[in-house]
Amino acid sequence: MKPRSLIVTLFGDFIQYYGGDIWVGSLIQLMANFGMSESSVRGAILRMVQQELLVAKRIGNKSYYRLTDQGKRRIEEGVRRVYTIKNHKWDGLWRILTYSVPEEKRELRNQLRKELSWTGFGLISNSTWVSPNPLEEQTMEMIRNYQLEEYTTLFTAGSIVSHDQQYLVNKGWNLPAIQAEYDTFIDTYRPKYEQLKERVWNNSLTDQEAFVERTRLVHAYRKFLFQDPGFPQELLPKDWNGTGARELFWNIHQLISPPAVRYFESLFEHSPDTQLIDSRQRAINPFAEFNS
Template sequence: MQARSALFDLYGDYLRTRGSRAPVAALVRLLAPLDIAAPAVRTAVSRMVRQGWLHPLRLASGPGYLLTPKAARRLDEAAARVYRTGRGGWDGRFDMVVLHDAPLARRDADRLAYLGYGALGPQVWVAPRASDELETALQEAGAGYERFSAGHTAGSAGAAGIVARAWDMDRIGQSYQDFEERLRPVVRAVTARSSDEEAYAARFRLVHAWRSFLFHDPQLPAPLLPPGWPGIRAAAFFDKHAARLRPAADRYVERCLQTTGRSARVGFSEP
């Protein structure tokens, strides 16, 4: 797990609701259970400051870092997708973008994929839901484009064909099955005899792995999902264990934020 990616997870899942700030010493303590060393944390923090994600500030407990408005927006949007809140139905129409010129660079294409868009060809992208960030992403890429809202004349069958061309659903489905197999022993290892730190580390790895789906799964509405979609079972697995481990993880976070160097072992308790 990379320090920069872990910091985004930490701020998004734990610090966003705690003032969006933390002393650097607490950041180091909170990433230590993930085997991320202090120098890596400090280097990643400096990089995130340069990129406009974090803002340095002085806290009562020492130097700290606050999320910038840009980062707060991005993390709030990511949280809504991770926990699948605020998602409505589907009106049968795709948001379609036709680029004027050459295909997007890899970095810009990855950004569109993160926003839920799939490529029908080098210059045509579609998504089942329009993203508020799309125009900004294309402007920063320097791409000219036309944007349409379109439904397929062949109805559901035509829409299914669009999905099959824009996304490799077999690969994504296999990724969900692999996710369950990889994380099941991690979360099941946390029992009533485990410490809060152990519960926190397991939950952090669970959420980190789940968050990776934001980069390649468009989170299609139910009418567009293949029959027996593995993502539904994987989501239930994630929800169950993320909720089960949350109280102990929260206790550990609070202790790291409130203490300086003092360690304690508090038993994990099942809800």
């Protein structure tokens, strides 16, 4: 668990529900639970500020940090995907993005590839990415943000003439490898779930332990954002284990969330001018926002 990645997890799973900013001292104390030193936390914060993902605000002798618009967009999309329970129904359309970015803009081209992969697009040939998901609005926003309008073309298609749908799926994604990762997650967390249930029922799980367990759980599950494209049910294998992994994640998350949130609140301090609205309930059950 790296400092920057842990900061992203904490903002997405806790801080965003409490006004979106946090005193650096609180962040240092929270991250100490995972063996992070103060210097490593401050170094990660500095790099995220330089990359325009975090912005600082100083009030008196204290520094508070919140996400920039760019950082907020990425985390909000990630949180939505982590906490959405049901697979959507496919509308039968493929979204196809092609691009031709000049060599002098190589870094921008590399960033575009990372964004497309993270969003769930699959690469089927050089500079051609596809997705069965309704990502038009999100993709166009990304194109505008990076000012790539003259280098990209986004269109939809309702059928594939030369091959069947499965060919495209196999070409763009390695679903067996994702299945194997889900198997590892299930094998790790299924026995842990039984252990945590017993400790919760026996009232032997401390708030601090619950916070660490929930944060590690979310951190482990969040990696699937970079692997699982979030296909509609019609395009998934019949034995797809992503659904079982998601249910296991939900069960553990809900089991330990109340004490985890209590511990977070015991160390959390926001800036004096931040307004909190239904923070505790939203942090305990973020699934409610995306599955109502």
